[in-house]
Each structure stands twice: as C-alpha cells, then as structure tokens.
Amino acid sequence: xxxxxxxxxxxxxxxxxxxxxxxxxxxxxxxxxxxxxxxxxxxxxxxxxxxxxxxxxxxxxxxxxxxxxxxxxxxxxxxxxxxxxxxxxxxxxxxxxxxxxxxxxxxxxxxxxxxxxx
Numbered sequence: 001x002x003x004x005x006x007x008x009x010x011x012x013x014x015x016x017x018x019x020x021x022x023x024x025x026x027x028x029x030x031x032x033x034x035x036x037x038x039x040x041x042x043x044x045x046x047x048x049x050x051x052x053x054x055x056x057x058x059x060x061x062x063x064x065x066x067x068x069x070x071x072x073x074x075x076x077x078x079x080x081x082x083x084x085x086x087x088x089x090x091x092x093x094x095x096x097x098x099x100x101x102x103x104x105x106x107x108x109x110x111x112x113x114x115x116x117x118x
Contacts, residue, residue: 001019001027001028001034001036001041001043001085001087002036003019003036004073006063007063008036008037010063011036011041011063011089012037012039012089012091014088014089015063016061016062016063017061017086017087017088018058018061018062018084018085018086018087019062019084019085019087020049020054020058020059020062020070020074020082020083020084020085021074021079021082021083021085022074022075022076022077022079022080022081022082022083023077023079023081023083024077024078024079024080024081025081026046026083028043028046028085029043029046030043030044030045030046031043033090033096036089038091038092039089039090039091039092039094040089040090040094040096041087041088041089041090042087042088042089042090042096043085043086043087044086044087044088045085045086046083046084046085046086047083047084048081048082048083048084049082049083049084050082051082053082053084054067054070054071054082055067058070058084
C-alpha cells in the first residue's frame with residue numbers, strides 16, 4: 001500500500017490505522033504484508049463500503065481533516081468500488097506474531113500452542 005508523505009508519519013506512529021481506497025478491484029488482501037519505508041503494513045481487514053459510509057469521523061481516523069480532502073486523494077484512477085482497509089504498521093525488524101502463528105499452524109498441521117517444555 002502506498003501512502004502520501006503527509007500520512008506516513010501518522011501510520012508509523014500508529015495514529016492512522018485505516019485507509020479508504022477507491023479501486024476497480026481490491027489491491028490488497030487481509031493478512032497480506034506490504035512494504036512501507038523501512039517497515040511493513042499488515043492488512044487486518046478489507047471491506048467494500050458505500051460512498052455515503054465515508055463520514056467525517058472516518059476521514060479523521062484515516063488522517064484527513066475532512067471527507068473532501070480524503071476523496072481528493074482517494075479518487076485518482078478509474079476505480080468505482082470503495083474499500084475500507086484496516087491495517088497496522090510493523091517497524092523494521094518487528095515480527096508479526098499473528099502471521100507467524102498462522103504460518104506455523106499450516107506447516108505443522110495443527111494449531112500453534114506456544115512453546116512446550118520437553
């Protein structure tokens with residue numbers, strides 16, 4: 001996921017944890033990890049919403065002063081579908097515990113139970 005320079009610091013500090021995107025089709029998937037600067041963005045969820053679901057509060061939560069400013073950035077291509085993406089930022093070198101447990105469960109074939117003493 002790409003963020004404007006004005007929003008990146010808020011994303012890195014954890015103040016911005018969602019983004020409204022207007023795309024033809026989803027460009028990210030839940031659980032996906034995408035590079036941003038030195039760290040990564042991990043997508044927690046993506047859902048299709050309606051244009052009228054974009055409120056002042058959602059604009060503020062996304063790092064914009066108002067809905068008009070959010071839409072000025074979000075509307076930049078031929079897309080017509082509106083998506084709300086919720087995510088978290090992982091600093092360089094950070095581990096995504098949720099993803100690591102899910103990956104280990106798939107590799108081992110059973111849910112990850114944490115470390116066991118032998």
